[in-house]
Amino acid sequence: MKDAQPRTVYLKDYRVPDYLVDSTRLRFELQPRSTLVRSELHIRRNPAAGTDLPPLVLDGVELELLSVSIDGELVPASRYQELPEGLSIPVDKPEFVLEIHNRINPEENTSLEGLYLSNGMYCTQCEAEGFRKITFYPDRPDVMSTFTTTIVAPKQYPVLLSNGNEIERGTTEDGRQFVTWEDPFAKPSYLFALVAGDLQHVEDTFTTASGRAVKLQIFTEAKNIGKCDHAMRSLKKSMRWDEEVYGREYDLDIFMVVAVDHFNMGAMENKGLNIFNSACVLASPKTATDASYQRIEAIVAHEYFHNWSGNRVTCRDWFQLSLKEGFTVFRDAEFSADMNSRAVKRIEDVSMLRTTQFAEDAGPMSHPVRPDSYMEISNFYTLTVYEKGAEVVRMIHTLLGADGFRKGSDLYFERHDGQAVTCEDFVKAMEDANGVDFSQFRRWYSQAGTPVLDVSDEFDAASGTYSLTIRQSCPATPGQQEKLPFHIPFALGLLGRDGEALPLDTAGNTEQVLEITESEQTFRFHGFAQKPLPSLLRGFSAPVKVRYEYSSEDLLFLMRCDSDEFNRWDAGQRLAFMALEKLQEDFRQQRPLELPPALVNAYRSVLQNRELDPALVAEILALPSAQTLAEHAETIDAEAIIAAREFARRELALALKDDLLACYQRFHDDREYSPSAADIAARSLKNTCLSYLCVTEETEQLALAEAQFAAAGNMTDSAVALAALVNHAPEQVAQSALESFYQRWQQDTQVVELWLGLQSSSAQRGTLENVRGLMQHPAFELKNPNKVRAVIGGFANRNFNQFHRADGSGFDFLAEQVIALDKLNPQIAARLVTPITRWKKYTADLGDKMRAALQSVMDSGKLSRDLYEVVSKSLA
Numbered sequence: 067m068k069d070a071q072p073r074t075v076y077l078k079d080y081r082v083p084d085y086l087v088d089s090t091r092l093r094f095e096l097q098p099r100s101t102l103v104r105s106e107l108h109i110r111r112n113p114a115a116g117t118d119l120p121p122l123v124l125d126g127v128e129l130e131l132l133s134v135s136i137d138g139e140l141v142p143a144s145r146y147q148e149l150p151e152g153l154s155i156p157v158d159k160p161e162f163v164l165e166i167h168n169r170i171n172p173e174e175n176t177s178l179e180g181l182y183l184s185n186g187m188y189c190t191q192c193e194a195e196g197f198r199k200i201t202f203y204p205d206r207p208d209v210m211s212t213f214t215t216t217i218v219a220p221k222q223y224p225v226l227l228s229n230g231n232e233i234e235r236g237t238t239e240d241g242r243q244f245v246t247w248e249d250p251f252a253k254p255s256y257l258f259a260l261v262a263g264d265l266q267h268v269e270d271t272f273t274t275a276s277g278r279a280v281k282l283q284i285f286t287e288a289k290n291i292g293k294c295d296h297a298m299r300s301l302k303k304s305m306r307w308d309e310e311v312y313g314r315e316y317d318l319d320i321f322m323v324v325a326v327d328h329f330n331m332g333a334m335e336n337k338g339l340n341i342f343n344s345a346c347v348l349a350s351p352k353t354a355t356d357a358s359y360q361r362i363e364a365i366v367a368h369e370y371f372h373n374w375s376g377n378r379v380t381c382r383d384w385f386q387l388s389l390k391e392g393f394t395v396f397r398d399a400e401f402s403a404d405m406n407s408r409a410v411k412r413i414e415d416v417s418m419l420r421t422t423q424f425a426e427d428a429g430p431m432s433h434p435v436r437p438d439s440y441m442e443i444s445n446f447y448t449l450t451v452y453e454k455g456a457e458v459v460r461m462i463h464t465l466l467g468a469d470g471f472r473k474g475s476d477l478y479f480e481r482h483d484g485q486a487v488t489c490e491d492f493v494k495a496m497e498d499a500n501g502v503d504f505s506q507f508r509r510w511y512s513q514a515g516t517p518v519l520d521v522s523d524e525f526d527a528a529s530g531t532y533s534l535t536i537r538q539s540c541p542a543t544p545g546q547q548e549k550l551p552f553h554i555p556f557a558l559g560l561l562g563r564d565g566e567a568l569p570l571d572t573a574g575n576t577e578q579v580l581e582i583t584e585s586e587q588t589f590r591f592h593g594f595a596q597k598p599l600p601s602l603l604r605g606f607s608a609p610v611k612v613r614y615e616y617s618s619e620d621l622l623f624l625m626r627c628d629s630d631e632f633n634r635w636d637a638g639q640r641l642a643f644m645a646l647e648k649l650q651e652d653f654r655q656q657r658p659l660e661l662p663p664a665l666v667n668a669y670r671s672v673l674q675n676r677e678l679d680p681a682l683v684a685e686i687l688a689l690p691s692a693q694t695l696a697e698h699a700e701t702i703d704a705e706a707i708i709a710a711r712e713f714a715r716r717e718l719a720l721a722l723k724d725d726l727l728a729c730y731q732r733f734h735d736d737r738e739y740s741p742s743a744a745d746i747a748a749r750s751l752k753n754t755c756l757s758y759l760c761v762t763e764e765t766e767q768l769a770l771a772e773a774q775f776a777a778a779g780n781m782t783d784s785a786v787a788l789a790a791l792v793n794h795a796p797e798q799v800a801q802s803a804l805e806s807f808y809q810r811w812q813q814d815t816q817v818v819e820l821w822l823g824l825q826s827s828s829a830q831r832g833t834l835e836n837v838r839g840l841m842q843h844p845a846f847e848l849k850n851p852n853k854v855r856a857v858i859g860g861f862a863n864r865n866f867n868q869f870h871r872a873d874g875s876g877f878d879f880l881a882e883q884v885i886a887l888d889k890l891n892p893q894i895a896a897r898l899v900t901p902i903t904r905w906k907k908y909t910a911d912l913g914d915k916m917r918a919a920l921q922s923v924m925d926s927g928k929l930s931r932d933l934y935e936v937v938s939k940s941l942a
């Protein structure tokens with residue numbers, strides 16, 4: 067385990083590397099507890115760093131060093147120095163070959179970083195700083211080297227993979243087999259990968275735009291070989307899309323994907339050898355939900371797109387992480403929007419951003435898209451770096467237009483191919499290609515916090531002039547008290563009395579992107595007979611909060627008439643927010659609760675509207691989640707949020723019963739499963755209706771869920787029906803549904819994960835006692851992050867009601883699990899602790915208990931660097 071020395075790394079301290087590695091030869095002799103690693107590095111003094119010869123400092127963690135040689139001569143141990151996290155070797159020539167032998171223990175590696183075992187197969191995860199757990203190396207992304215890798219293993223591991231092309235295979239004298247791989251593209255160590263196991267694969271070919279045939283292979287355990295088709299289709303679509311939209315072709319002759327069960331995140335873009343969390347690659351209609359199908363398509367695309375945005379052009383240092391992640395998330399979001407419904411994809415992404423990224427921006431770990439410092443870089447794979455980073459790239463796209471953006475990305479790839487660069491280089495390429503000045507725009511990379519726009523308007527009937535005044539501000543965040551104004555693209559439309567789109571300029575444009583650059587700015591529009599109704603921040607054109615005094619009537623009007631589908635949904639959300647906030651207040655004041663009829667009527671007309679995309683209808687009907695309400699609140703009053711939301715949901719279900727039923731029946735059919743956008747949309751609306759209907763807890767409605775559960779031909783229908791029963795049916799019915807589901811699917815890892823998560827996140831059944839019970843279930847494994855995320859994460863992040871129980875037992879439970887996990891997997895522990903780090907935002911009764919739980923983590927003994935950083939910053 068890495069220790070908790072509170073070292074802090076600063077961006078301002080960046081120095082170019084002292085030495086470069088021109089080529090790297092690795093040889094692995096795999097054994098579970100004692101893997102031998104030999105590395106041969108062709109090292110050269112970096113001319114950009116100077117001409118003197120400082121010691122060569124290599125990173126290395128938890129390695130057993132066996133020997134060091136330079137140019138074939140053994141260096142005695144007295145000459146070099148082993149450091150707590152590395153090795154320092156004196157140097158007396160500007161160029162030399164360094165050979166190191168060391169030993170590692172993959173079996174005991176539960177951090178899932180470096181080389182480890184997952185269900186008996188060897189695999190690696192090196193980003194960000196995992197390569198140093200394999201061998202001593204300058205483990206930083208600006209050291210780029212070609213890699214040649216030989217893997218030697220006993221016969222029970224017939225598949226031996228690494229980056230690049232296979233160049234040799236054979237059998238050693240003692241009967242083991244070996245394979246050698248060569249990756250011709252220089253890369254940083256974080257993109258290195260190795261896999262060894264008894265795996266099967268599916269294969270396909272992709273012919274690139276220039277006519278090269280690329281072999282595509284997806285590897286998995288034999289039992290999952292039937293679950294690879296969707297990922298393969300997604301991969302081919304991604305390859306085509308990147309050619310068409312960005313002009314980017316794949317470069318190697320082979321592209322491999324491997325599914326592993328034990329994985330800290332979704333997937334990893336290692337050059338030519340992507341490694342995926344099984345849950346993010348394997349799918350079949352019977353076992354995977356629509357959400358999984360869409361997630362797989364997006365993640366396959368994301369990792370594939372990294373081949374250019376990340377691998378060919380990589381990051382100079384880890385402060386630049388958003389250079390590859392923000393850009394690649396933007397790329398995958400656009401890909402998904404092109405493959406499915408654009409509006410729905412945008413709504414999903416914005417909901418997530420507003421709920422989770424806004425909370426991060428307002429919490430103790432708040433940081434800019436390009437952080438200034440970190441203790442542990444693994445803690446900065448955040449929603450801010452990824453999702454807000456993608457919004458920043460999206461704003462550049464909005465400001466430049468699609469063609470201008472493409473000119474910028476072409477220049478960026480051409481200028482920096484084969485280099486390790488910075489966010490600044492990205493912005494500069496965009497500027498240079500378009501002749502624009504983004505000096506102020508750059509603040510999005512350096513200033514943390516969510517900007518707030520206060521919008522007010524005025525209409526001068528005499529001149530027909532409508533003025534819109536926008537004031538921007540941004541709350542203080544740790545280390546940043548004052549913020550300078552941001553450059554904000556603000557997409558605007560104006561609606562007339564009949565809902566018509568009004569012209570905003572003499573050219574007759576009905577939408578404009580205003581460029582806000584000052585603390586306060588007024589924009590004027592002319593030629594109106596009546597005061598128009600503004601449709602603000604269309605498509606969520608910037609990651610900000612907009613405050614404007616809409617009346618309920620305004621919002622109902624926008625829900626009906628706005629030509630921007632995103633804003634139609636957003637108007638519905640605002641209306642629901644108004645209602646839910648009033649309900650919370652009434653609950654606190656012990657006044658009777660009442661749902662505004664306007665909201666019920668609005669939802670009814672949406673339900674009855676046959677023109678709208680059913681997936682959009684489903685999104686509009688979904689009330690803001692408890693987590694979203696919490697983010698939105700000044701102070702989180704968990705009890706009031708729960709009371710308000712449950713009341714509203716039940717009232718809506720009762721009032722809209724007939725419409726929900728009609729809509730359910732309209733879309734309920736037993737056609738064969740397809741993950742097409744249209745079919746997913748239909749299932750989404752149908753199942754939204756079913757979930758609402760079951761909230762009534764009436765026998766006839768529950769019977770619908772029982773029937774759907776019994777007859778479902780796909781996992782989407784089956785899982786939604788099961789969740790409805792688990793949440794609303796009498797105990798015995800719920801229990802027997804859960805049991806029969808488990809009996810049927812117990813051999814399927816992905817379905818069992820879903821089954822666990824569905825229970826722990828259930829307000830009804832995910833009681834602390836039941837969650838503890840699930841942790842005793844044979845399917846649970848504390849060493850497997852997917853199981854931890856399903857059970858403990860499901861409870862702490864998705865079970866607002868039970869987690870926030872007034873006695874604080876949910877927080878103590880989380881603290882206890884985090885302490886246990888930190889010994890096994892620090893990255894997962896540091897992530898899991900998040901819900902109790904937000905204690906300052908809660909009412910004192912719960913906030914104090916959260917803080918105490920957090921303090922108990924701090925006091926529990928020596929923490930990993932990962933967990934120490936999060937806990938100490940949250941207690942400060």
Ligand code: B3K
Nearest residue numbers: 193194333334335444447
């Ligand atoms: N680049 C990886 C994330 C690595 C996380 C390391 N702690 C996956 C991705 O974003 O594509």
Ligand code: ZN
Nearest residue numbers: 368372391394
């Ligand atoms: Zn990524």
